[in-house]
Amino acid sequence: MKITVVGTGYVGLVSGTCFADTGNEVTCVDIDQNKIESLKNGKIPIYEPGLDLLFERNTKQGRLTFTTSLEDGIKDAEVIFLALPTPPGENGSADLKYILGVAEDLSKMITDYKVIVDKSTVPVGTSEKVHEVLASNLDESLFDVVSNPEFLREGVAVNDFLKPDRVVIGTSSAKAQKVMERLYAPFLRTGNPIYFMDERSAEMTKYAANSYLATRISFMNEIANLCEEVGADVNSVRRGMGSDSRIGKRFLFPGVGFGGSCFPKDVLALSKTASDHKYDFKILNAVLDVNAIQRERIADKICNHFPDLKGKTIGLWGLAFKPNTDDIREAPALYTIDKLLEKGAKLKAFDPEAMENIAKIYGDKIELVSDQYEAILDVDALAIMTEWSVFRTPSFKTMKKVMRKPVIFDGRNLYELDAMKEEGFHYESIGRSIIN
Numbered sequence: 001m002k003i004t005v006v007g008t009g010y011v012g013l014v015s016g017t018c019f020a021d022t023g024n025e026v027t028c029v030d031i032d033q034n035k036i037e038s039l040k041n042g043k044i045p046i047y048e049p050g051l052d053l054l055f056e057r058n059t060k061q062g063r064l065t066f067t068t069s070l071e072d073g074i075k076d077a078e079v080i081f082l083a084l085p086t087p088p089g090e091n092g093s094a095d096l097k098y099i100l101g102v103a104e105d106l107s108k109m110i111t112d113y114k115v116i117v118d119k120s121t122v123p124v125g126t127s128e129k130v131h132e133v134l135a136s137n138l139d140e141s142l143f144d145v146v147s148n149p150e151f152l153r154e155g156v157a158v159n160d161f162l163k164p165d166r167v168v169i170g171t172s173s174a175k176a177q178k179v180m181e182r183l184y185a186p187f188l189r190t191g192n193p194i195y196f197m198d199e200r201s202a203e204m205t206k207y208a209a210n211s212y213l214a215t216r217i218s219f220m221n222e223i224a225n226l227c228e229e230v231g232a233d234v235n236s237v238r239r240g241m242g243s244d245s246r247i248g249k250r251f252l253f254p255g256v257g258f259g260g261s262c263f264p265k266d267v268l269a270l271s272k273t274a275s276d277h278k279y280d281f282k283i284l285n286a287v288l289d290v291n292a293i294q295r296e297r298i299a300d301k302i303c304n305h306f307p308d309l310k311g312k313t314i315g316l317w318g319l320a321f322k323p324n325t326d327d328i329r330e331a332p333a334l335y336t337i338d339k340l341l342e343k344g345a346k347l348k349a350f351d352p353e354a355m356e357n358i359a360k361i362y363g364d365k366i367e368l369v370s371d372q373y374e375a376i377l378d379v380d381a382l383a384i385m386t387e388w389s390v391f392r393t394p395s396f397k398t399m400k401k402v403m404r405k406p407v408i409f410d411g412r413n414l415y416e417l418d419a420m421k422e423e424g425f426h427y428e429s430i431g432r433s434i435i436n
């Protein structure tokens with residue numbers, strides 16, 4: 001099948017590459033000329049494990065191409081995916097200007113039947129808006145609009161796309177349904193389901209899924225905070241509750257709050273949808289409030305430990321919003337950095353992939369170094385912000401040798417309390433006792 005993907009970011013590039021890998025001819029379109037140039041030169045602008053191999057194979061074999069021209073990009077395409085940004089607008093609802101803008105452009109370019117698939121996360125009712133914009137210039141027989149929310153996770157995006165737990169398709173067109181069935185069949189060979197539903201339900205499914213996951217995180221963060229007050233250990237509590245099959249083990253890890261380009265904006269957008277419909281979605285608002293407090297928790301712990309941070313140096317391990325990505329959008333580390341800088345601390349930091357992105361925001365306000373031990377050379381304390389594997393079993397001996405003082409604030413609960421006691425660290429984590 002000939003496919004066009006409009007928007008070549010995390011979702012668009014991964015989807016386009018994976019669709020090419022099942023034999024489709026894919027053109028990825030983006031307005032960012034630098035991005036397209038770099039992709040044409042074989043350089044992937046994001047870090048996503050496993051993407052490089054697929055990218056190389058499919059570009060070499062000519063199934064994956066790139067352009068900045070929407071008009072050229074959609075020539076002969078049967079399906080056009082929209083993988084465009086939907087950032088929060090001023091009032092918290094998702095800003096649809098990119099989606100509706102491209103729909104408007106498409107309405108003036110389409111000359112034969114195309115399935116327009118919305119892969120971006122968009123509020124309920126967006127399919128109808130896209131349909132309306134297209135229909136303003138196009139005969140309705142020339143297109144169908146489908147809602148196909150994407151559930152991939154950055155860091156494991158390729159695997160998630162190739163082996164999805166499920167595919168959700170919202171459409172009222174039997175013709176478009178057949179096209180989508182054919183396109184996704186190779187990814188569902190193991191029997192995972194493809195759910196067909198109406199467009200509004202598909203749009204709601206994505207927000208419900210992300211908001212529920214964010215709720216689990218905020219819930220566990222509150223349990224962890226309470227554990228600290230009552231002298232319980234959240235790790236034991238997590239294991240005890242997670243092995244109940246009604247609850248499940250995943251997504252129960254407390255930490256420094258959720259971040260990334262999806263959870264914060266999607267929870268906010270669903271809350272806005274609720275209030276637009278005069279529905280007071282109390283849980284969602286609490287999820288956001290808890291998160292706003294939690295993402296400052298490590299900085300707060302550091303400020304409590306050091307009443308005056310002026311003249312102190314803090315080392316940071318991890319900047320990305322989670323491991324295995326270079327994405328720092330809404331990363332909890334940003335909130336910690338801002339607060340510590342505001343209090344006058346000096347910062348040194350290391351992240352395996354995200355330093356280039358951090359440098360774009362902070363310039364020389366933070367010292368970025370290329371090694372995790374260099375990031376703690378002569379520091380008064382270390383703050384762990386992202387649970388990259390490389391931080392899980394460091395040499396405590398080297399750490400103690402290079403740090404000015406053996407003090408760790410661990411936002412990801414990477415180390416055993418007994419080990420910290422034995423090694424002689426002052427160790428503060430999330431939902432567990434302080435080791436002195």
Ligand code: NAD
Nearest residue numbers: 007008009010011030031032083084085086120121150154
């Ligand atoms: P992104 O910012 O990484 O990529 C969006 C791309 O669209 C950018 O490259 C941008 O230059 C391009 N673009 C903007 N306007 C354009 C236009 N008029 N024509 C062509 N290209 C244009 O965003 P993303 O993270 O890939 O997210 C895209 C959508 O998918 C969002 O709605 C997001 O909520 C959703 N989503 C994201 C993830 C994720 O993990 N990142 C997962 C599931 C769903």
